[in-house]
Structures are given as structure tokens and as C-alpha cells.
Amino acid sequence: MTTINMNGNELDTQYRYTMPAFKVQIAGKGNGIYTIFNNMDDICKKLNHPPEVIFRYIAFVTGSSYTEDRNMLTGSHTPEKLKEIILHYIRHSIMCSSCVIPETIPEIIGSKKNLKINLRCSACKHVSPFNVTPKYMSKAEEIIIKHIQSGKPWPQNKGTMVLQKESRHEIETEQVYDSVERSEIVDETDGTQQTNEINPFDII
Numbered sequence: 036m037t038t039i040n041m042n043g044n045e046l047d048t049q050y051r052y053t054m055p056a057f058k059v060q061i062a063g064k065g066n067g068i069y070t071i072f073n074n075m076d077d078i079c080k081k082l083n084h085p086p087e088v089i090f091r092y093i094a095f096v097t098g099s100s101y102t103e104d105r106n107m108l109t110g111s112h113t114p115e116k117l118k119e120i121i122l123h124y125i126r127h128s129i130m131c132s133s134c135v136i137p138e139t140i141p142e143i144i145g146s147k148k149n150l151k152i153n154l155r156c157s158a159c160k161h162v163s164p165f166n167v168t169p170k171y172m173s174k175a176e177e178i179i180i181k182h183i184q185s186g187k188p189w190p191q192n193k194g195t196m197v198l199q200k201e202s203r204h205e206i207e208t209e210q211v212y213d214s215v216e217r218s219e220i221v222d223e224t225d226g227t228q229q230t231n232e233i234n235p236f237d238i239i
């Protein structure tokens with residue numbers, strides 16, 4: 036199975052966040068041409084984003100329309116082009132801006148008239164506002180808000196994080212654990228400093 040590195044760097048053979056490449060079939064003719072997606076569910080499990088949201092986003096970017104429940108978009112879309120679109124989406128809508136791990140969960144914030152999305156990282160807990168640069172990413176934000184507001188569940192496959200925690204000692208290169216380890220060291224240092232600190236009242 037061909038996979039895509041979710042950070043877009045195909046040269047990074049050790050990168051652990053991968054997703055399947057798009058498997059599509061082009062059907063129909065002329066104005067009636069359409070694209071059937073054969074593995075959107077598998078892709079979305081890796082993204083932790085619902086297929087409906089991804090379909091709507093790709094439909095928006097490509098100017099096509101999405102037929103719910105039929106895993107298809109109007110028009111002809113190649114796996115290469117879809118890869119480009121999804122990597123852009125991942126960079127803006129899924130990657131944590133702090134630890135650069137694609138495991139954020141969107142949360143709605145703001146007042147009724149001005150709803151926004153915050154991305155909360157399930158790895159490092161960093162919370163960042165949804166990046167709407169370029170401007171058309173605000174459409175992605177809108178699609179995500181609508182989905183959450185509809186009451187449909189947001190997928191949260193914690194599998195990757197759980198696996199990471201289980202094999203923590205093997206993945207010291209992962210940034211998230213680097214930061215955890217750093218903070219532990221800082222705590223220890225603080226403790227040492229406190230015990231070694233000279234109390235001015237002792238001198239007197």
C-alpha cells in the first residue's frame with residue numbers, strides 16, 4: 036500500500052504519521068465525469084477528521100460537488116492532486132503548530148455570531164487558533180464548525196498516542212517526548228536549586 040507522510044516530507048522514511056494514498060476511480064464522461072473514492076474511511080481514520088468534512092473541503096477547493104453517502108465528487112481528481120490538497124489541509128487543520136504532530140482536536144470558541152476553531156493538541160496540549168491564512172482556509176474552519184454544531188461525533192482515535200506512550204523509550208527523537216523530558220529536567224533542577232539555596236537568615 037502506498038502511503039503518504041502526513042508532514043509532506045517523503046524523504047523522511049522514519050516518519051511515523053502516515054496515511055494511505057488516495058485510491059480513486061474516474062467514471063462517467065464529459066460533463067458527467069465523477070470521481071469515486073475507494074478508501075476515504077481509511078484515510079479519515081488516520082486524519083481523525085470525518086469523511087464528510089474532508090469531502091466538503093476537497094469539493095470546495097476543486098469547485099466540485101459532493102454527493103453525501105456515495106463517496107464521490109463531481110469532476111476528475113487524480114491521486115496526485117488530492118495528495119497536494121490533503122497535505123495542505125493537514126498542515127493548516129490538523130498539525131499542532133507547537134510540536135508539529137498531526138493530532139489536534141478542534142474545539143469551537145467564540146460567540147454565536149463569531150464562531151472560531153481552536154486546535155487542541157492531544158500530544159503536547161498546546162492550543163492554537165485555526166490558521167486561516169491563506170484566507171480560503173476559513174472555509175475549512177466553517178465546514179468543521181458546521182460539522183461539530185450538527186452534533187455528529189468527531190472521531191478521536193487515540194491509538195497513535197497510546198502506542199507512542201507504550202513505546203516511549205524507543206522514540207526519543209519524537210519532539211513531544213523531548214519536550215516532556217525537558218520539563219522533567221527543569222523540575223528537578225528547580226528542586227536542587229531550592230535545596231542548595233543559602234538562606235540569608237542562616238548566615239546571620
Ligand SMILES: [Zn+2]
Nearest residue numbers: 131134156159
Ligand atoms: Zn502539540
